[in-house]
Amino acid sequence: MTIATPLRPGQRTRTSPSGTGPSARRRLADxxxxxxxxxxxxxxxxxxxxxxxxxxxxxxxxxxxxxxxxKTHDVQPALASWGQWDWWHYLHIAQSGYFPGGAGPWTDGWDNREAFFPGFPLLLRAVHTVIPDWTVAGLLISFVSGAVAVLALARIARLHGVTGQRTVLFFLLSPCAVFLAAGYTEALFLALALPAWLAAQRRNWPLAGVLACLATGVRVSGLFLAAALAVHFVVTAEAPRHWRSLPWVALPALPAALYAWFLHAHTGDWMAWNHAQERGWYRNFHAPWEAWQNTWKAAFAHTQSTGYAVMFQAELLTMVVGVVLLGVLLRRRRWPEAVYVGLSLWALGTSYWYTSIPRATLLWWPMWVLLAGWSVRRRGLKGAYICVVAPLSTVLTITFMSGRWAG
Structure with a gap:
């Protein structure tokens, strides 16, 4: 029999309210x-x-x-070099919307701005209310988003036992890293997509679904992320109660559906986004081998100027890298990441010719994690990567900043 120790005079029983005991404090500290x-x-x-x-x-x-x-003696304003290519589409959408003054695809000289999802222009317009300069607002969005993205990428790498700092180094020195700094969508998309992937790894499906939903509002690549999350959900669901979170996995499809409805309301065309891609960027469907042949011809048949030709060569090389990456992911049975990369390759590899595949590598986070892991096991790979890729990154940055075509 256990005998309780009597209390001394004036002593009170020590109790811990629910959730405030030592164990709760330890959990909070963790x-x-x-x-x-x-x-x-x-x-x-x-x-x-x-x-x-x-x-x-x-x-x-x-x-x-x-x-x-x-022969000029005057240099451009400091921010002028950042206003290149796609930036003008985002800026025009943020300033005047998608169909200003009743203009649209039926208007001569239309810029096909409906090919760009509304997430970045909406945020740009919101930030502009605080920061009057549009270019500074766009650069600030990318700067803050990039910081969030690299932190999330480092944590994803650590989940795979890879050094996060090395992974981020490879990522930030990649040839197309300039697009992370410019007022483009890559940094913002990754700032939403990578935390969504982290949340899915922890099976926090409401958070993963909401973040992936926001990512889809920024880029159509969010639908590829949604497919990867769905595969991850299926392969990790262990109990019937887990299936209650399935609606959260379907949430990322909502922005694409709403955007299609919005475009239909203004154009009468449910496929307005696809048709804008076709008109502006020749992204009408072609068989993969046809797309490869057309890109090869543009790269090596002397039908394009040298600047465009070398970029088409980069498109071909990057497609090969993407296919190899997909094969590695499949071999390692990393099905969700394979679905994400595979859908990206299919979308980019079935146009008339390849466009923007080098930029898309920024969104292939499994590649940066794998590359960092290989560099640990193979001495010299890190140095070789830096020596080869850092100059390419500098060249593409100059190409972009000088107003030449950079993918």
Missing amino acids: RLRRFSPGPTDRNVLWLYVLTRTGVWTTAYCTRWLFPADR
Whole structure:
């Protein structure tokens, strides 16, 4: 029999309200440590700032060394070199909407702006209410989004036992890294898609669904992410109660459906997004081998100017890299990531010719994790990567900043 120890005079029984005992305090401390920036996160952010400084330095030098008029004595304004190509579509949508003054695909000289999803222009318009300069607002969105993206990428790498800092280094030195700094959608998409993937790894399906839904509002690639999340949900669901979260997995399809409805209401065409892609970027369906042949001809048959030809060569090389990546993912039975990369390759590889595949590599986070893992096991790979890819990244940054076509 257990005999209770009598209380001393004036002593009270020590009780802990529900959720405030030592175990609850330990759980709270664990949560705080999990979400507070540790040394690894600080190193990743420092690396991010250093590489952004390198991109901005290259942009500054490009303005002075590669002006449009070689005999000019005046340099362009500091922000002028960032306003290139797709940026103007996002800017025009943010300023005047998709169909200003009743203009649309039926108007001569139409810019096919409905080919771009509304997420980035909406955020750009919101930030513009605080920051008057449109270009600065776009650059700020990409800068903050890129910081979130690299932190999430580092944590995804750690889930696979790979050093997050090395993964982020390979990612930030990639040939098309300039698009992470410019007022484009890549950084914002990754800032939503990578945390969504992290949430799915923890089976937090409501958070994963909401973040993936927002990512789909930024880029159509969000639908590929949604498919990967669905596959991950199926292969990890273990109990009937887990299937109650299935509606969250379907949530990312909502922005695409709403956008199609919006375009139909203004154009009468349920396929208005696809038709804008076809008119502006020759993205009408072709068999994969036809797309390869057409791109090969553009790259090597001397039918294009040298600048375009070398970019088409880059498109071909990147498609090969993507197919190899897909094969590795399938061999390792990483089905969700394979679905994500495979759908991206199918969408990009079935147009008249390849367009923007090098940029798409920024969104293939499994490739950066795998590459970092291989570099640990194979000495010299990291140095070889930096020596080859860093100059390419600089060249493409100059190409973009000087107003030449850069994919």
